[in-house]
Amino acid sequence: MCIPLLTQSDSSSLKRRKRGKFDLWISLCLLGIWAAPAQAQNLESGEQLYRTLCARCHGMLGEGGEGPSLKRAQLLHAPDDDSLVSVIVGGIPGTGMPGSRQLRGGDGVDVAAYVRSLGQLPPETMPGDPNAGERIYRNEGNCASCHILDGEGTGIGPELSQVGQRRNLAYLRRALTDPAAEQPRLVDRYRGSLNAFLTVRIVSEYGSFEGMRVNEDAFSVQMRDLAGTIYSFDKADLISYEKALGHSLMPGYAATLSTQQVDDVVSYLMSLR
Amino acid sequence: MRLTTITLVSAILITSPVYSDVPYTALLADENNGADWLSYSGGYKSERFSPLNQITPLNVDQLKVMWAYQMQATGISGAGLQESTPVVAGDVMYLTESPSSVTALDTRTGRMLWHFVPDISNEVLNIGFPRINRGVALLDDKVYVATLDARLFALDANTGAVRWQTTVADNSLGFSLTLAPLALDGKIIVGVSGAEAGVRAFIDAYDADSGEQIWRTYTVPAPGEPGSETWQGDDWQTGGGSTWLTGSFDPELDLLYWTTGNPAPDWNGDLRPGDNLFTCSVLALDPDTGEMRWHFQYTPHDTHDWDANQIPVLVDGEFQGRERKLLALANRNAFYYLLDRETGEYLLGEEYSYQTWAEGIDDSGRPIVIPGSDPTREGNLVWPSLQGATNWFSPSYNPNTEQFFVANRRMGAIYFKADVEYRPGQPFLGGGEQALDGDQASGAVLALDGMTGAQQWEFELQTPPWSGVMATGGGLVFGSSNEGQFFALDASDGSPLWNFNTGAHIRTNPMGFAVDDNQRVAIIGGQTLFVFGLE
Numbered sequence: 001m002c003i004p005l006l007t008q009s010d011s012s013s014l015k016r017r018k019r020g021k022f023d024l025w026i027s028l029c030l031l032g033i034w035a036a037p038a039q040a041q042n043l044e045s046g047e048q049l050y051r052t053l054c055a056r057c058h059g060m061l062g063e064g065g066e067g068p069s070l071k072r073a074q075l076l077h078a079p080d081d082d083s084l085v086s087v088i089v090g091g092i093p094g095t096g097m098p099g100s101r102q103l104r105g106g107d108g109v110d111v112a113a114y115v116r117s118l119g120q121l122p123p124e125t126m127p128g129d130p131n132a133g134e135r136i137y138r139n140e141g142n143c144a145s146c147h148i149l150d151g152e153g154t155g156i157g158p159e160l161s162q163v164g165q166r167r168n169l170a171y172l173r174r175a176l177t178d179p180a181a182e183q184p185r186l187v188d189r190y191r192g193s194l195n196a197f198l199t200v201r202i203v204s205e206y207g208s209f210e211g212m213r214v215n216e217d218a219f220s221v222q223m224r225d226l227a228g229t230i231y232s233f234d235k236a237d238l239i240s241y242e243k244a245l246g247h248s249l250m251p252g253y254a255a256t257l258s259t260q261q262v263d264d265v266v267s268y269l270m271s272l273r
Numbered sequence: 274m275r276l277t278t279i280t281l282v283s284a285i286l287i288t289s290p291v292y293s294d295v296p297y298t299a300l301l302a303d304e305n306n307g308a309d310w311l312s313y314s315g316g317y318k319s320e321r322f323s324p325l326n327q328i329t330p331l332n333v334d335q336l337k338v339m340w341a342y343q344m345q346a347t348g349i350s351g352a353g354l355q356e357s358t359p360v361v362a363g364d365v366m367y368l369t370e371s372p373s374s375v376t377a378l379d380t381r382t383g384r385m386l387w388h389f390v391p392d393i394s395n396e397v398l399n400i401g402f403p404r405i406n407r408g409v410a411l412l413d414d415k416v417y418v419a420t421l422d423a424r425l426f427a428l429d430a431n432t433g434a435v436r437w438q439t440t441v442a443d444n445s446l447g448f449s450l451t452l453a454p455l456a457l458d459g460k461i462i463v464g465v466s467g468a469e470a471g472v473r474a475f476i477d478a479y480d481a482d483s484g485e486q487i488w489r490t491y492t493v494p495a496p497g498e499p500g501s502e503t504w505q506g507d508d509w510q511t512g513g514g515s516t517w518l519t520g521s522f523d524p525e526l527d528l529l530y531w532t533t534g535n536p537a538p539d540w541n542g543d544l545r546p547g548d549n550l551f552t553c554s555v556l557a558l559d560p561d562t563g564e565m566r567w568h569f570q571y572t573p574h575d576t577h578d579w580d581a582n583q584i585p586v587l588v589d590g591e592f593q594g595r596e597r598k599l600l601a602l603a604n605r606n607a608f609y610y611l612l613d614r615e616t617g618e619y620l621l622g623e624e625y626s627y628q629t630w631a632e633g634i635d636d637s638g639r640p641i642v643i644p645g646s647d648p649t650r651e652g653n654l655v656w657p658s659l660q661g662a663t664n665w666f667s668p669s670y671n672p673n674t675e676q677f678f679v680a681n682r683r684m685g686a687i688y689f690k691a692d693v694e695y696r697p698g699q700p701f702l703g704g705g706e707q708a709l710d711g712d713q714a715s716g717a718v719l720a721l722d723g724m725t726g727a728q729q730w731e732f733e734l735q736t737p738p739w740s741g742v743m744a745t746g747g748g749l750v751f752g753s754s755n756e757g758q759f760f761a762l763d764a765s766d767g768s769p770l771w772n773f774n775t776g777a778h779i780r781t782n783p784m785g786f787a788v789d790d791n792q793r794v795a796i797i798g799g800q801t802l803f804v805f806g807l808e
Contacts, residue, residue: 218769
């Protein structure tokens with residue numbers, strides 16, 4: 001994925017700013033120039049160092065945590081191998097990404113090779129017909145009622161404009177058939193990775209509300225409902241507050257679409273790069 | 274700059290002296306002196322208790338920001354977190370800014386009096402922790418700051434000019450100093466970070482006037498020394514046992530108490546068989562010679578990075594029918610301990626936070642470890658996470674109510690073990706963790722009965738906090754959150770009475786003082802120090 005897991009509105013503005021640059025890297029990626037030709041033993045020592053230095057923030061398998069997921073073909077701050085090494089050794093000033101100066105010399109290159117290997121999503125074959133998928137997206141799927149794609153639609157769920165870059169086939173199929181299985185996370189430097197679309201149910205003296213948590217602290221919670229209205233509640237005033245972990249406000253399409261149709265929609269999403 | 278300082282100081286001198294000396298006798302009286310806050314924990318007992326009682330549950334909702342101070346930009350990368358506790362002497366506040374700068378402010382207006390920036394290279398090593406500093410020590414006419422590149426500076430309290438500096442240890446081996454030094458009578462005590470780089474750590478005493486080293490006590494014994502039987506081969510040379518948090522002092526018993534951190538490497542215990550004394554311990558030292566009088570090891574042969582570098586709080590009270598001098602510590606390993614601070618005798622070990630590694634603590638104070646709770650190559654889920662059930666941020670003790678308040682992290686982690694070889698100035702960890710963070714974790718402020726460890730109340734936080742607490746004579750407990758709120762709880766039942774959104778994560782401790790007899794409470798949120806008061 002080429003955009004970091006910030007809030008959805010943040011990522012769309014980032015995308016607009018950096019469009020040209022991303023296009024360039026996408027083409028390099030397709031040409032296969034992307035992958036660093038890493039040696040086996042470099043990768044091994046890189047993995048060792050990664051586990052000790054980076055895993056506590058980026059996850060043992062690169063899945064993210066306090067820092068963003070590194071299982072992404074394109075890294076915002078590290079478009080090429082040189083800049084990746086300098087991010088690793090020098091950190092990203094002004095953010096939660098510390099430098100590992102002890103990796104100057106060959107070790108930084110090893111870690112970079114390992115980070116690249118985390119991001120090498122093997123080119124996956126589309127399981128269906130992306131054109132048919134696009135028609136389903138626009139018509140019977142009614143996906144645009146909840147998603148913004150290339151500027152069109154309503155932003156209830158995450159923006160899907162480049163979803164094929166940041167998510168793989170298995171993830172996209174699961175997103176359609178079992179939406180609650182894995183939900184996008186919002187990586188907060190100081191709070192860890194929070195579910196960015198957590199369903200919350202709130203009862204206050206003004207009535208009952210269901211929606212997605214936008215933000216929360218010990219004293220208050222902010223929520224967006226399916227109509228797009230944002231509410232802010234003081235926790236002290238609530239009659240009840242439920243965090244419905246493992247629930248999604250996106251309907252599962254396993255029953256309403258055929259297996260073929262799901263494959264077609266997944267293929268369309270994969271083509272969004 | 275010099276001209277400005279002189280003008281400013283003399284202008285204020287017209288009304289009252291802006292800067293005041295801090296003799297040792299003043300440090301002895303720090304606990305009961307609500308107007309000042311002369312040392313990191315507000316006194317040698319480390320109670321972090323402000324005796325002032327103007328701000329109460331009835332008027333706390335009228336607190337307002339009296340002034341704020343935004344920190345100076347630094348060219349040192351990664352120095353964006355602030356963990357300093359300001360100190361106040363007379364009308365001057367001294368605080369540190371990451372990585373190791375010192376700022377003096379006029380407590381009435383928040384205007385800067387001087388700012389000292391040590392010449393630290395951007396290449397400085399900080400292995401296993403961020404580029405932060407926790408504060409200064411004051412003694413007589415000097416301000417002492419320990420630096421990330423392992424030096425100790427004595428500054429002129431009036432101007433910030435350097436009186437002396439000395440190199441405590443070699444930063445290229447991974448030694449750093451981030452703690453607020455502790456000032457005793459004529460001595461400055463410091464400890465070091467570096468166990469994540471496989472250092473052999475120590476506690477040092479320096480002559481406050483000259484900077485000469487008076488003694489050094491290693492926390493990992495050399496062959497033949499007491500405790501060396503808990504190590505094999507050369508493991509002691511890279512044994513860790515960092516001393517990175519300020520200790521406490523009992524002037525009557527003439528004992529200095531200092532805590533120690535994890536053995537190295539952190540997560541692969543196979544590489545250092547044995548109990549690994551004196552890591553994850555509290556040590557009682559003779560302040561004149563550094564000689565160890567007793568020790569108590571909280572976590573023998575630690576494999577989870579559960580440093581015992583938490584604040585050792587000196588409390589006096591009736592324990593099981595007998596008046597005793599106690600040392601209370603809420604440990605990173607999720608147990609609350611009471612020791613007899615005269616003898617080191619173990620008295621109590623109570624679980625205060627969810628944990629999955631020990632069935633309890635036996636009568637000798639040794640944890641009854643649940644088999645299979647060590648890190649593994651495949652990963653092993655254990656509570657608490659390596660950041661612990663609490664950490665360096667301070668607890669608070671109200672001696673009047675015998676309540677012990679602690680900010681509590683509730684998070685598990687999958688611990689991994691890996692191979693590692695020692696290389697000087699390189700991480701020496703032997704594994705890692707994948708924390709169960711985000712919505713799987715939470716936090717709280719807890720009130721414990723200081724004499725039993727029993728929980729009295731809890732105030733839940735959304736995520737595991739990185740900030741300490743301070744109780745006050747007005748019946749309040751101040752605390753903060755990652756979400757950026759600075760809040761006041763009713764000390765009797767934990768109910769939230771007031772909160773203020775500082776607009777940035779809070780990663781430090783509250784402190785209290787007075788300006789013209791008006792109570793003040795201070796906290797740093799993000800890069801900004803806020804000072805609150807009623808009037």
